Structures are given as structure tokens and as C-alpha cells.
Amino acid sequence: MALSESKLAYYQELAKTIRQHIVRMTHHAGSGHPGGSLSATEILTNLFFEHMNVDPQNPDWEHRDYFFLSKGHCTPVYYSVLAEKGFFPVEELLTFRDVDGRLHGHPCSEHCPGVDISSGSLGQGLSVANGVALAAKLNGTNQRAYVMIGDGELQEGQVWEAAMTTPHYQLDNVCAIVDWNKIQLDDYVENVKGLGNLVGKWRAFGWHVIEIDGHDLNQVDHAFHEAKHVKGKPTVILAHTIKGKGISFMENTDKWHGLAPNDEELELALKELV
Amino acid sequence: MALRAPRQGYSDALIRLGEKAENLVVLDADCAKSNLTNLFKEKFPERFFNIGISECDLVGTAAGLALAGKVPFANAYANFLTGRAFDQMRISVCYANNNVKVIGHNAGTSPAQEGATHLPLEDISLMRSLPRMTVIVPADAIEMKKAVVAAYEHHGPVYLRVGKLPVPIVTKEEDPFEIGKAITFKEGSDISLISTGMMLDETLKAAAILEKEGLQAEVIHVHTIKPIDVDAITRSAAKTKRVVTVEEHSIIGGLGSAVAEVLAEHQPTPMRRVGTQDRFGVSGKMDELLDFFGLRAANIVKAAKDCFEVIKVS
Ligand SMILES: Cc1ncc(C[n+]2csc(CCOP(=O)(O)OP(=O)(O)O)c2C)c(N)n1
Numbered sequence: 001m002a003l004s005e006s007k008l009a010y011y012q013e014l015a016k017t018i019r020q021h022i023v024r025m026t027h028h029a030g031s032g033h034p035g036g037s038l039s040a041t042e043i044l045t046n047l048f049f050e051h052m053n054v055d056p057q058n059p060d061w062e063h064r065d066y067f068f069l070s071k072g073h074c075t076p077v078y079y080s081v082l083a084e085k086g087f088f089p090v091e092e093l094l095t096f097r098d099v100d101g102r103l104h105g106h107p108c109s110e111h112c113p114g115v116d117i118s119s120g121s122l123g124q125g126l127s128v129a130n131g132v133a134l135a136a137k138l139n140g141t142n143q144r145a146y147v148m149i150g151d152g153e154l155q156e157g158q159v160w161e162a163a164m165t166t167p168h169y170q171l172d173n174v175c176a177i178v179d180w181n182k183i184q185l186d187d188y189v190e191n192v193k194g195l196g197n198l199v200g201k202w203r204a205f206g207w208h209v210i211e212i213d214g215h216d217l218n219q220v221d222h223a224f225h226e227a228k229h230v231k232g233k234p235t236v237i238l239a240h241t242i243k244g245k246g247i248s249f250m251e252n253t254d255k256w257h258g259l260a261p262n263d264e265e266l267e268l269a270l271k272e273l274v
Numbered sequence: 275m276a277l278r279a280p281r282q283g284y285s286d287a288l289i290r291l292g293e294k295a296e297n298l299v300v301l302d303a304d305c306a307k308s309n310l311t312n313l314f315k316e317k318f319p320e321r322f323f324n325i326g327i328s329e330c331d332l333v334g335t336a337a338g339l340a341l342a343g344k345v346p347f348a349n350a351y352a353n354f355l356t357g358r359a360f361d362q363m364r365i366s367v368c369y370a371n372n373n374v375k376v377i378g379h380n381a382g383t384s385p386a387q388e389g390a391t392h393l394p395l396e397d398i399s400l401m402r403s404l405p406r407m408t409v410i411v412p413a414d415a416i417e418m419k420k421a422v423v424a425a426y427e428h429h430g431p432v433y434l435r436v437g438k439l440p441v442p443i444v445t446k447e448e449d450p451f452e453i454g455k456a457i458t459f460k461e462g463s464d465i466s467l468i469s470t471g472m473m474l475d476e477t478l479k480a481a482a483i484l485e486k487e488g489l490q491a492e493v494i495h496v497h498t499i500k501p502i503d504v505d506a507i508t509r510s511a512a513k514t515k516r517v518v519t520v521e522e523h524s525i526i527g528g529l530g531s532a533v534a535e536v537l538a539e540h541q542p543t544p545m546r547r548v549g550t551q552d553r554f555g556v557s558g559k560m561d562e563l564l565d566f567f568g569l570r571a572a573n574i575v576k577a578a579k580d581c582f583e584v585i586k587v588s
Binding site for chain 2: 029030031032072097098099101103104105106108118119120121122123152153155156157184185186187192193254258
């Protein structure tokens with residue numbers, strides 16, 4: 001079940017490349033969100049390269065699997081993964097947040113190939129995932145809907161309204177991933193408004209819960225496989241992660257939630273990513 | 275010209291007010307660092323509540339605090355606050371007539387590169403439609419401080435719009451500030467330029483350009499969009515017979531609409547509205563966005579000339 005050694009090495013390299021993109025892009029723009037992008041890097045890399053049924057040549061292919069970045073501020077990792085997957089040229093990443101570009105601060109489905117829905121107002125992704133999952137059931141297709149949610153984002157009431165809808169309609173084609181990096185914009189989530197027993201909450205709502213280390217590619221890969229085999233109920237992957245993962249001075253702090261590295265910090269960061 | 279972030283003026287005023295007003299409480303929705311309400315929290319930790327990324331809950335909680343005698347200032351980004359918590363403002367705040375001050379941060383183009391999702395270009399329109407809501411859009415950090423005090427002293431729901439990035443200081447400490455009273459910054463007889471918020475700066479520049487071309491523009495700053503100063507607007511329009519409105523907001527539902535409503539009923543006058551058109555924004559530096567949306571003195575001058583084309587009255 002584990003990833004082969006060659007695949008594991010390949011994805012570890014790819015994750016490193018994506019982290020380089022993340023710091024370069026935010027440095028280029030002088031703004032953006034590195035912290036929550038670095039925490040989601042392994043998860044999105046594995047999801048798009050191993051599990052998602054998509055066609056970069058035909059982003060609007062009607063039988064594709066869907067992905068919704070509900071924590072829409074994490075465009076640096078999202079765009080990087082889409083570019084590496086072939087939805088648009090990797091060089092375009094350095095037009096991030098440019099006024100005449102299409103890689104806006106938050107994902108725009110009208111402008112950016114591969115983006116299934118515009119987001120950036122937290123809390124809306126799971127409802128949309130439920131919608132496409134209901135349509136797939138109606139159409140009798142085996143399409144899946146993936147949605148990534150931030151742990152701070154879980155404070156939005158709409159998430160829990162949607163979390164009741166998914167099991168009610170037995171949408172086993174929905175897989176939610178919580179990037180559980182323990183930090184939001186202002187502070188640690190526990191200091192702002194704590195999540196309490198998060199595993200118990202999702203279970204009580206009727207979800208199949210998988211708890212993993214979100215930086216361990218084998219665990220990530222295994223979780224997505226397991227989710228595909230769970231029938232009759234949706235799956236949520238609660239991924240323990242580290243905000244700012246991979247760059248020592250960005251790790252485990254709210255400081256780098258929405259801050260871009262300057263020239264010197266970029267250099268330091270890139271040194272750690274060789 | 276000195277630049278200052280309106281949010282800085284807001285935060286300073288809030289802290290000063292907090293020292294005297296013991297019933298003042300401050301709430302935020304996980305944007306305290308950005309809205310600078312974290313500075314209030316440092317001074318008065320027991321009167322600050324971070325409600326988390328829960329704008330609806332934020333507004334409802336503020337209503338409860340007001341019901342129990344506190345004067346809550348509920349802070350969040352203007353777009354999410356007015357968009358998502360609209361119904362809580364409508365029912366728990368305005369319909370129930372609770373004394374809540376709703377503070378919409380990151381106003382207009384000031385979220386800049388965050389892009390379309392974050393640019394609040396509809397908030398004035400939404401807030402203006404609510405019965406009992408007073409809507410205040412200050413020009414700069416100096417006027418912001420007066421607006422904070424006025425909002426506190428006014429009994430009833432208030433929406434206050436606060437920008438994030440530094441903008442020119444155009445008002446003076448000694449300028450008057452009274453809710454509902456527009457301020458004439460320049461007298462003129464040929465055309466009325468009526469602006470709100472930080473667009474006062476570009477509007478004054480436009481008036482200077484027009485003056486060089488021999489046209490005397492009257493510049494009226496409408497810091498209170500609701501209740502709007504019917505008297506000041508109709509008097510000026512009766513004199514100049516042409517009106518241009520200027521706002522860092524959609525031309526639908528904001529100042530332009532409010533002025534059009536006043537003029538249509540009291541003093542029908544040809545007018546043009548400078549503001550964002552019926553479209554979403556993009557990512558860009560604030561300066562780039564002002565160009566992108568056509569919110570520059572040159573755009574105001576062009577709109578003014580359009581008015582002269584439409585009606586060649588003497
Ligand atoms: C509805 C809404 N409210 C507020 C914000 C501003 N905001 C952007 S990111 C963020 C914190 C998100 O924290 P979390 O979900 O934990 O994301 P991560 O740590 O993974 O970056 C906030 C408050 C927003 N984008 N949307």
C-alpha cells in the first residue's frame with residue numbers, strides 16, 4: 001500500500017520544488033500567504049499527482065474529479081501544483097498577483113485554468129463539493145469531490161451546515177481535508193476560538209474520520225486510498241501539519257500567515273530547500 | 275502630502291475612547307492584527323473578544339452585548355462582514371434596534387493584491403438599504419478619529435468604513451464633523467463634485483485641473499451617506515446645474531445612487547457617477563487598482579466635461 005521508493009523520492013523532490021515556488025511567488029508579489037501554503041504542500045502534491053482524475057489539456061472536462069480550495073488564500077501552493085501538473089506554464093507563477101495577470105491573490109475560476117471555483121471568502125467550499133457530488137450521484141458517474149479546509153476556517157458556521165448535508169445524502173464521493181496546522185491569522189486556533197474535540201465532532205456529524213501526519217507522503221497517500229473505499233458516508237482527513245513547514249523561520253508561527261519574504265529572507269528560505 | 279492609514283486613525287481613536295468609555299467593548303473576527311484592534315486588546319484585554327472567523331456570530335454576539343448595555347464595536351473585513359452577516363445586521367441589530375457599531379475594514383481598493391474576493395465595492399450599498407443604519411465613510415485618518423467618537427455618541431446602529439493602506443491626509447483637526455452634515459471643501463459655481471471617503475483627495479485634484487481650464491468646481495465631501503445631507507446637495511446642484519459623484523465603490527447603490535435619488539426628487543440635475551462599474555475587481559497594487567477602475571482626477575475631469583456636453587446651460 002505504501003508508495004514505491006522511487007515515487008516517494010519523486011514526490012519529496014516535487015514538494016521541495018513547490019515550496020521553492022511558494023517563497024518565490026510571494027517574494028515576487030510582495031504579499032500573499034506562505035504559511036498555510038507550506039503546510040498543505042504534501043497533501044496537494046499527492047492529491048493532484050496520484051488521485052485526482054483530471055486532464056490539464058482539458059481543464060473543463062465534464063467527467064473530471066473536482067477540487068475546491070476552500071481556504072482560498074493558499075494560492076501559492078495551489079497555483080504551483082496546477083502549474084507543475086501542466087494546467088499552465090510554470091514560468092507564469094512569477095506573475096502571481098500582477099494586475100495584468102490571471103493568477104490573482106485568491107483563485108478565480110474565470111481566469112485560471114484548473115480552478116474549479118473562485119474562493120477566498122472562507123467557509124464556502126464544502127457546500128459546493130456537496131453540490132457537485134449530488135450531481136455526480138444523479139448522473140451516475142463515479143466522479144469525486146475533494147475540498148481542503150483550514151482549521152481556523154472551521155469556525156465558519158457554513159462549514160458545519162454543509163457537514164450535516166454530506167452524510168445526510170450519503171455522499172461517499174466527497175472527501176474533505178482539514179489542514180490542521182493549529183494556527184490562524186491572529187494566533188493559535190486554541191487561543192482565538194478552540195475547536196474542542198475535533199475528531200469527535202466530525203464523527204458525531206456522521207463522517208468517516210482519518211487522522212494523519214499531513215507531511216508524511218505515505219500516510220497522505222494511504223488516506224486518499226482509504227477514502228475511496230469507504231461506502232455510504234463521506235470521509236474527512238484530519239491532517240496534522242505545521243504552518244510554514246519546511247522553512248525553519250516560518251514554522252509554527254502566525255507571523256508568516258500573510259507575509260511575503262524580502263530578498264534576504266527569500267535567499268535564506270531557498271538555502272533550506274536544496 | 276502626508277499619508278496615513280485610516281485604520282491607524284481608527285485604532286488610535288478607539289483606544290482613546292476606551293480610556294473614558296467603560297461600556298465600550300471591541301470584537302473582531304480573526305483580523306485583529308490587520309484591523310489594528312489588537313492594540314485595543316493590549317490595553318483593555320478584558321474588553322476585547324476575538325470571535326474567530328465567524329462574521330455572523332460576531333454580529334449576533336455584538337447585538338447581545340448591546341442589549342445588555344455595552345457599546346460594541348464589531349470589526350471584520352468589510353466584504354465578509356456586510357456580505358455574510360447582512361441578515362444578522364438586518365434582524366438582530368437594525369430591526370431589534372441594538373446600539374451596535376459595525377466596522378467594515380479593508381475598504382474599497384485597499385485590500386489591493388488580495389483581489390476581487392476581498393475588494394468591498396458593494397458594502398455601502400448594502401448598509402444603506404438597512405432601516406435605522408447610519409453609514410459613515412471618512413476621508414482620512416484625521417476625520418476617522420472624529421467619526422469614531424461620533425459613532426459612539428450616536429445611539430443606534432452605525433456602519434463605519436475603514437481603509438487599510440495609507441492615503442493622503444486632506445482634512446484638518448479643526449474641520450467640523452457632524453453625522454449627516456456634508457462639508458464644502460471648495461466653493462464653485464460651474465459644477466458640483468460630490469465625493470465620499472478617500473476620493474476627496476482625487477476630487478480636489480480634479481477641481482484644481484478644472485480651475486486651470488477656467489471652470490469653478492464646488493467640492494462637497496459627503497462623509498455620511500446615510501442620512502444624506504439633502505440640503506447641501508440640492509443647494510449646490512441648484513447653483514451649478516451639473517453634478518459628478520465620486521466614490522471608491524460601485525456606482526450601483528452607493529453615493530452616486532444616493533445623490534441621484536436626492537436630485538431626482540428635489541432638484542433634477544444632469545449628473546455623472548465616477549466609481550467602480552458593474553464588475554468584479556482584480557489583484558493589483560492600490561495605485562494600479564485606482565487606475566484600473568478609473569478612480570483618478572483625470573476620470574473625474576472627464577466626467578465633469580461630459581456633464582457640460584449633456585447640458586450647455588449658462
Ligand atoms: C469569511 C472570511 N473571513 C475572514 C477572512 C480573512 N482571513 C484570510 S485567511 C484567515 C485565517 C485562516 O486560517 P486557517 O483557516 O487556519 O488557514 P491556514 O492556517 O491554513 O492558512 C482569515 C481570517 C477570509 N478570507 N474570509
